[in-house]
Amino acid sequence: MVKDNAQSVGLHLPWAGKSVRIENVEEELSHLWRMSADNVRTSHNINVRTSVLNLVICAQDVESAQRATRILRDLSSTHIARVTLLILDSSSTSSNISAWVTLRSFPIISDMMRHHFEQITIHLSGTAMYAAAQIIQPLLKPDLPVYLWWLDDLLDENTIFNRLVSTSSRVMIDSSRFFTPEQSIQTLPQLIEACPSCAFSDLNWGRITPWRELIAQFFDVVAYKPYLAGVTSVEIEHAVAPIAEPTRTEQGFVSPNPTQALLLAAWLQTRLGWKLSNEGEQDEHDPESGEHFWHMIRTGPLGTRPLGQTGRLGKIKRGNLYIRPRVQLDLQPGSICLIRMVSTIDDKNAIFTINREADSENVLTSVEMAGETRPQRTVSIAATHKESELLHDELEIMGRDHVYEQMLQEVFELLSLQ
The missing domain is CATH 3.30.360 (Dihydrodipicolinate Reductase; domain 2)
Incomplete structure (x- = not known):
C-alpha cells in the first residue's frame, strides 16, 4: 500500500513550496495562479506565462534536487511551462508519496516583466519509486514535449529510468556525475537503441x-x-x-x-x-x-x-x-x-x-x-x-x-x- 505522506513529520522541504496531497496538486496550482494575478493588479509588474515544454527532473536524493532548483534559478530559458521534480529515495523501504507545489519566476527584459512557471516536487520512497512514470503522467501539461533531466548516476537496474524515458521526448544526462563512469557510459548506446523516438544528450558533450x-x-x-x-x-x-x-x-x-x-x-x-x-x-x-x-x-x-x-x-x-x-x-x-x-x-x-x-x-x-x-x-x-x-x-x-x-x-x- 502506498501512503500519501505529504504531512509526515520530519519531511520538510521549505524550498519546494506548499505541501499538498498528490490529488490536490492541480487545484492548489490554480489557487497560486489566482493569487499571482491579484498581486499583479496591485503592482506594476507584468506576469508572463508560457507553455512550451514540460521539464521532469529526477534526483536520487534531496541534496541533488535542491542543487537543481538553484540551477533553474539561473536559467535564462523562458520555455518551461511546468517543472516536475522527482526525488527517488531508495534509503527508505516504506512506500510513500509526498508532494509540494510553488510558482517560480525569473526576470525577462527588466524587473517589470517576470516569467512564471509551475514547480511540482514529488518525493517517492519504497515501491512507489517504480510507479514514478505513472504518478507524474497526469501532472504533465498535455500536448507539450516532455524533457527528462536525469541528475545522477544510472541505477544498478534501469527499470525506473526506462519507464520515465518511455514518456519523454528528450533525455538529458550529465555523465560528470556518474560514480562508475566507465560502466555507466557503456550502458547508454543500448538505452538509446531501445528508444529510437527519444533524443538523448549529455551536458558533458556540451x-x-x-x-x-x-x-x-x-x-x-x-x-x-x-x-x-x-x-x-x-x-x-x-x-x-x-x-x-x-x-x-x-x-x-x-x-x-x-x-x-x-x-x-x-x-x-x-x-x-x-x-x-x-x-x-x-x-x-x-x-x-x-x-x-x-x-x-x-x-x-x-x-x-x-x-x-x-x-x-x-x-x-x-x-x-x-x-x-x-x-x-x-x-x-x-x-x-x-x-x-x-x-x-x-x-x-x-x-x-x-x-x-x-x-x-x-x-x-x-x-x-x-x-x-x-x-x-x-x-x-x-x-x-x-x-x-x-x-x-x-x-x-x-x-x-x-x-x-x-x-x-x-x-x-x-x-x-x-
Missing part, C-alpha cells in the same frame, strides 16, 4: 564543444593542415581530486571521471581515421584512476568534419591514444586539462597543445615546430562549466544528436575490450 572547436582551428591554418594526416600521438588529461579513491564533491561531481576525455578521444579517433589495432598490442585501462591507453592504426581517409577537407588515403599509420588524470585543485573533476597532438610529416615534427593550468577560465594554445617559435594564444572557455547555460542550450534542441550517439558507440568499443 562541455567539450569549445575544445573540439579549438582543435579544428589548428588545422584551419593552411600551413598546419598537412600535419593532420601525420598525427601519431594524442594525449588528453582530465582533472581529478587529490584523493586516491572515488569521491563526490559537494556540487555532485565525481572524481575520477574521465567521460569528457573519453568522448573527446572518441571524436578525435573518428576524425583522424583511427581504429583500434588488433595486432596483439596490450592496451591499458585503470578505471580506478581514470587512466587509459590504446594502440591505434589508420588505414582509411581522414574524417572531414570539422578538422579539414583532406580525404587522402595513407599508408598504414600507427598511433597512440592516451587518457591520463591530473590533480587540479581549482577545476571541476573530469574537466579537460590538456590536449597534445604530435604529428610528423616528411620528417618534420609538430606539436599542437591546448593547456589549462590554474586558470579555469582560460586555456593556452600553442604550436611547436622545428626551428620555429609560434606565439601562444589565450582563449576563454568560461562558459563551458556553467550548468545553467549548458541546460539552456539543451532545452533549445528538439532532435537527436547523431554525432553524439556515434561517439557513445565509439566509447563503448574503446572500453569493451578491457
Whole structure:
C-alpha cells in the first residue's frame, strides 16, 4: 500500500513550496495562479506565462534536487511551462508519496516583466519509486514535449529510468556525475537503441564543444593542415581530486571521471581515421584512476568534419591514444586539462597543445615546430562549466544528436575490450 505522506513529520522541504496531497496538486496550482494575478493588479509588474515544454527532473536524493532548483534559478530559458521534480529515495523501504507545489519566476527584459512557471516536487520512497512514470503522467501539461533531466548516476537496474524515458521526448544526462563512469557510459548506446523516438544528450558533450572547436582551428591554418594526416600521438588529461579513491564533491561531481576525455578521444579517433589495432598490442585501462591507453592504426581517409577537407588515403599509420588524470585543485573533476597532438610529416615534427593550468577560465594554445617559435594564444572557455547555460542550450534542441550517439558507440568499443 502506498501512503500519501505529504504531512509526515520530519519531511520538510521549505524550498519546494506548499505541501499538498498528490490529488490536490492541480487545484492548489490554480489557487497560486489566482493569487499571482491579484498581486499583479496591485503592482506594476507584468506576469508572463508560457507553455512550451514540460521539464521532469529526477534526483536520487534531496541534496541533488535542491542543487537543481538553484540551477533553474539561473536559467535564462523562458520555455518551461511546468517543472516536475522527482526525488527517488531508495534509503527508505516504506512506500510513500509526498508532494509540494510553488510558482517560480525569473526576470525577462527588466524587473517589470517576470516569467512564471509551475514547480511540482514529488518525493517517492519504497515501491512507489517504480510507479514514478505513472504518478507524474497526469501532472504533465498535455500536448507539450516532455524533457527528462536525469541528475545522477544510472541505477544498478534501469527499470525506473526506462519507464520515465518511455514518456519523454528528450533525455538529458550529465555523465560528470556518474560514480562508475566507465560502466555507466557503456550502458547508454543500448538505452538509446531501445528508444529510437527519444533524443538523448549529455551536458558533458556540451562541455567539450569549445575544445573540439579549438582543435579544428589548428588545422584551419593552411600551413598546419598537412600535419593532420601525420598525427601519431594524442594525449588528453582530465582533472581529478587529490584523493586516491572515488569521491563526490559537494556540487555532485565525481572524481575520477574521465567521460569528457573519453568522448573527446572518441571524436578525435573518428576524425583522424583511427581504429583500434588488433595486432596483439596490450592496451591499458585503470578505471580506478581514470587512466587509459590504446594502440591505434589508420588505414582509411581522414574524417572531414570539422578538422579539414583532406580525404587522402595513407599508408598504414600507427598511433597512440592516451587518457591520463591530473590533480587540479581549482577545476571541476573530469574537466579537460590538456590536449597534445604530435604529428610528423616528411620528417618534420609538430606539436599542437591546448593547456589549462590554474586558470579555469582560460586555456593556452600553442604550436611547436622545428626551428620555429609560434606565439601562444589565450582563449576563454568560461562558459563551458556553467550548468545553467549548458541546460539552456539543451532545452533549445528538439532532435537527436547523431554525432553524439556515434561517439557513445565509439566509447563503448574503446572500453569493451578491457
